[in-house]
Amino acid sequence: MKRFKALALLIIASLLVLSLAGCGQKQQSGENKVKYPEKSINVIVGFSAGGPTDLIARGIMPIVQEKLGVGVGITNVPGAASATGANQVLSQPKDGYTLFFGSEAMSTWQVMGTADMSPTRDFVPVKVVAQAIPVLAVPPNSKFKTVEEFINYAKQNPGKLRISTAGPATVPHVSGLLLEKELGVKFTYVPYEGGRPAITAAMGGQVDATIEMVQSMVEAHRSGQIRILASLTNEPVEGLEVPAIGAKYPELAKYLPYGPYFGLFVPKGTPDEVVDVLKNAMDEAVKDSRWLDYCKKLYLIPIDYSGDEAVKFIDDWTAKAAWILYDAGVAKESPEKFGIKRPNQ
Template identity: 30%
Template sequence: MFAKATRAACAVFRGIAAVPVVVVGIALASAGAHAQTFPSRPITVIVPFAAGGPTDTVARLVAESMTKTLGQQVIVENVGGAGGTRGAGQVAKATPDGYTLLLHHIGQATAPSLYRKLPYKVTDFETAGLITPVPMTLIAKPGFEPKTIADVITYVKANKEKVTYGNAGVGSASHLCGMLFMAATGTPLTTVPYQGTGPAMNDLVGGQIDLMCDQTTNTTGQIKGGKVKAYAVTTKDKVPSLPDLPTLQASGLKDFEVTIWHGLYAPKGTPADVVAKLNQALGVALDDPKVASRFADLGTEPEAKNRRSPEFHKQFLTDEVAKWKPVIEAAGVYAD
C-alpha cells in the first residue's frame, strides 16, 4: 500500500511540475506569433499637431515608406490641441498592440515640466526609434527692419514693447525656441500663440506678427521663396541647405542650441517583437534615398544608425526630460 501511495504522489507531483512548462511554452509561442502576424490591418500614426506642420511632414514621409515595408497602410491622423498632449494622451490609452502609434517631437520630453496636469506619463509609452533631428531658424516678416541677427538682438532690446513673437502654442517647438531666445537676450516679447504652425506662418508672411522660430521642415521653402526674412539657425553648426545663415551661437548668444528631434512611440505594454518590427520598418524608411533626399530639401537628415534603436531612444528621452526641466522651471512658464 505504501508503494502505491508513493507512486501516486509522484505522479501527482510530476503532473503539477509539468504545468509551468506548458504555460511557459504557450506564452513563448504566443509572443512569437505577434511578429509573425503583425500587421494584419492598417496602422494609425497619431501626429499631435495640425496637418501641414513640420511634424506632420516628417510623419507622412516616413509613413509612406513604412507602408511598403509592412505590407499594410500606415495612416497619419492629426489630433492637435493642448500643445501636443491631447494626441499623445490618446495613444497612451490605446490598446497596446502596435496598431496605434505616436510620432512626436521634443515636446514628448518637455511636456512633463510644462504641464501641471499632464494626462499621461512618459513611461506610458514604448520607444520605437528616433527619426530625425531638425534644426530651427529664426525668421521674420517680410520687410522687418533689422538686416542681420546682431541687428535683430539690438532691435528687440530697444523695442521689446512693440515686437511680437508668434508660436504654434504652448509646448510647441516654436514656443520652446522663442522661450530660449527671450531668455538668452534677456528680452521678454509680446507672445502671440496660435493653434498650429500653419496659422502662425500665414500671419508672419502676411506681416501680422514680427518674429518666429520654427523648424527647417516648415521654413526652408518659405525662406528660399523669399516669403519670409531669415536671420540665423539654432544649431551648433551651420545648416547645409541654408548656407548663408549664421548660427545664433556665432552671433553672440553663447550656448544657444535647439534641435527638434522626432521619435516613434507605441503604448506601454506593446509586445517587444512588435516594437522591433516597427523599428525595423522605420529603419528601412530612414535608409530610403527618397526619404533622405526629401529630408535634405527640408534642411534635415535621417537619424544616425547608431541612434535609432528603441533602447537608445529610451535613454535619450530620459536625458532630454532631465535637460529641459531646469530650463522650463527657470523660465517659469507652465500650462494647465
C-alpha cells in the same frame, strides 16, 4: 535481479515522461510566440494633417509599411498638444496595432498641466527619426538685416520686439525664452494657433519677428516675402545661406541644435517581440535613400535613436525644455514634481 530490472524500467519510464513533457513545453512555447503583424496597423498623429508631425510621419511610415508587409494607415487626432491622440493610443490593446507618431510636444505635457503623461514613462520610443530646425525671421521690410542687429536692439529695448509663435510652450516659444535666458534680452510673445498664422503675421508686418521651422519658411524667404536672419544651430544649414546663431553667440552652443524631435512610440507594456519587429522595420526605413532625400528636401536632421539611446535623448530634451519653461514662469508645474532633474545636475 528482478528488483534491479524493475528499477531500471522505472527509471527509463521516468526519463521518457520528462522527455515528452519537455517536448510539450517547447511546442506550447512555440504556439504562444507572438505572430506580428497579421493585420493592418493604425498610426495616430496628434496634430492636424499637413503639420510638421504629420508630414514626417507620412514621409517614413510608407517605407515602414513596405518592410512590415501589411497596411499602415495614419489617423489624425488633434487636440491638447497631441495628448488627445496619445490618450486614444493608450486606451487601445497593447498589441502593436495602434501606434503613436509623436513629437517634442510630449515633453511638455506634464509641466504645462496638459496631461500627466510622459514620453518615456508611459510609452516606449521605438525610434526617434528626425529633428526639425527652427529659424528666426523678420518681415521683408524690416530694418534688421542681421541677427546681430536684431539682438542688439532687443538688449537696448527690453520687451519692445514682438515675436509671433505657434503657441505657449511650443518650440518657437521655448526658443525665444532660450535667447532671453542666455543673451540677456526680453521679448513680447504673440501666440497664434499654429505655425502658419504666426508666419503670416510676420510676413504682413503685424509682428517684428517669428521663430518657426525652416521648412515652413524657406520658400517665402527665397521669394522675398520674409527674411530669415539665423538658424538655431551651431553649424549653417546646408542649402540655406543664413548664419547659424550658435556661431554668433557661443553661449547658446550647449543648447543647439534646438528643434523638435519626431518618432514612433508604442504604449509601455507592448510585448518585446512586437517592439523588436517594429524596430527592425524602422532600422531599415531610416537608412532608405527615399527617407534621406525626404529629410534633405524638408531641411530635417535625420537621426537614428532607439532603446536606451532614445530614452536618454528624450529625457535630456524634456529636462532642457521643462526647466526653461519653469524658470521663465511659463510652466504650470515644477519639473521636480515629476522627477525631472535640472540639466547638468
